[in-house]
Amino acid sequence: MNIRKLLVLAGLGLAAVGTYFGLFVAPPERHMGDVQRIMYVHVPSAWIAMLLYTLAFGFAIALLWSGRQKWDDLMVGAIEVGVVLNALLLVQGSLWGRATWGVWWDWDVRLTTSLVMAILFAGVLVLRRMAPNEERRSQWSAVATVVAFIDVPLVYFCVRWWRSLHQIQSSPDTVDPAMVLPLRLNSFGLLFLALAWMLWRAAIERSSRRASEVPLPTRVAIEESAHA
Amino acid sequence: MNRDRRRRILGITLGLGVAIAAFGYLAFSSVGENLVYYWSPAELRAEGAKATGSIVRLGGLVEAGSISRDPDGLTLSFSVTDGEASVPVLARAVPPAMFREGIGVVLEGQMGSDGTFTTERLMVKHDNEYQAPGEEEMPDMENLIETLQVGDGSP
Amino acid sequence: MPDGVIGGGWSYVIAAYSVTVAVLAIYVWSLSRRSRRAERSQRDES
Structure with missing residues (x-):
């Protein structure tokens, strides 16, 4: 609880300062003009979504190795927050693409693999709902997460391996220092917020799992008393 | 378990x-x-007649001094180059604001038998340089072509 | 003829930031709703 509060406070603080610098202090890009400011939300969304998916992959391995359900709680947290950021990534990218490339969407490798990534991990969340029991649910999710994760390095490296409309990764060498600062602040801000939400989602999963662990007769009694 | x-x-x-x-x-x-997501001008030329007719993407740099707008205001013509070969293009599209000489473009369209590429979907490719305005831009052709050739089809 | 610089980009920036803040706010709201429900069901149980 305390760690979560700390993460949220630090995250909000960094993101607020980063957004202020990104919108009002950093210069516009020489060709893209102000549109380039979308970078300060788009790039952190991409980084943190992929980081969360990587964590989910680690939790999936830990779950299958140890069988402890706490890894399932963390795994669902990482995936859910990852999918939210992944969806945002696609919308932000579409807006940025319309303004710079001239199109909302094109089937280039970076865009396609990013969309596939969102669909695969959203699929893991859907799969969870179909499992007959808790043990199956955690196992199915872990196996599906490992398989879905294959796309994550592909998203990162595809622009280096294949031709694309999307540019390759920028680096501090290719980005004006006045633009690197808000990018860093927002990235760390979003990182802390995302970790806080992941832990929060994991806590929800844990308590709802405990609630469903109550033996059936007791549950029926609870529900009856609730209706009375 | x-x-x-x-x-x-x-x-x-x-x-x-x-x-x-x-x-x-x-x-x-x-x-x-x-x-391949797009063909370079040299690759498209090398294909010759095989490349004509079907919808393909052509990627390259807008050749300096080649841009001209037809009097009807609807058609744009320019050449796309990769430093080796160049292909004349007729674009019936409103170009994105960033369209200019020397920038990378990806065009979806058809190669005509006369060797002219016709497109209605003109996309501008941005590189990974983000700089403040005012810093003198060097039209570094070699570097631009290099960014264009990332991904030669084999990882 | 375009001069190679995007003008009027702010509308895209505002759209991107608004969607980001709105979606994240909805997600936090959904977390707090689910969290309260989970706490309630745990309290009922004891």
Whole structure:
């Protein structure tokens, strides 16, 4: 609880300062003009979504190795927050693409693999709902997460391996220092917020799992008393 | 669920993951030639008559001094180059604001038998340089072509 | 003829930031709703 509060406070603080610098202090890009400011939300969304998916992959391995359900709680947290950021990534990218490339969407490798990534991990969340029991649910999710994760390095490296409309990764060498600062602040801000939400989602999963662990007769009694 | 069964599942899953990744790698790298997102002007020219008629993407740099707008205001003509060959283009499209000499473009359209590429979908390719205005821009042709050639079809 | 610089980009920036803030706010709201429900069901149980 305390760690979560700390993460949220630090995250909000960094993101607020980063957004202020990104919108009002950093210069516009020489060709893209102000549109380039979308970078300060788009790039952190991409980084943190992929980081969360990587964590989910680690939790999936830990779950299958140890069988402890706490890894399932963390795994669902990482995936859910990852999918939210992944969806945002696609919308932000579409807006940025319309303004710079001239199109909302094109089937280039970076865009396609990013969309596939969102669909695969959203699929893991859907799969969870179909499992007959808790043990199956955690196992199915872990196996599906490992398989879905294959796309994550592909998203990162595809622009280096294949031709694309999307540019390759920028680096501090290719980005004006006045633009690197808000990018860093927002990235760390979003990182802390995302970790806080992941832990929060994991806590929800844990308590709802405990609630469903109550033996059936007791549950029926609870529900009856609730209706009375 | 006992430990052994769980760890067998872990082993199978990781094996499956590696297998899919390896299969994907092989599939992509061997058909990489056919999977190119866009053709360079030189590649398109090398294809000759085979490339005419079908919808393909052409990627390259807008050649300096080649841009002209037809009097009807609807058609834009320019040449796309990769430093080796260049292809004349007729674009019936409103160009994105960033369209200019020397910038990378990806065009979806058809190669005509007269060697002119016709397109209605003109996309501007941005590189990974983000700089403040005012810093003198050097039209570094070599660097631009290099960014264009990232991904030659084989990982 | 475009001069190679995007003008009027702010509308895209505002759209991107608004969607980001709105979606994240909805997600936090959904977390707090689910969290309260989970706490309630745990309290009922004891």
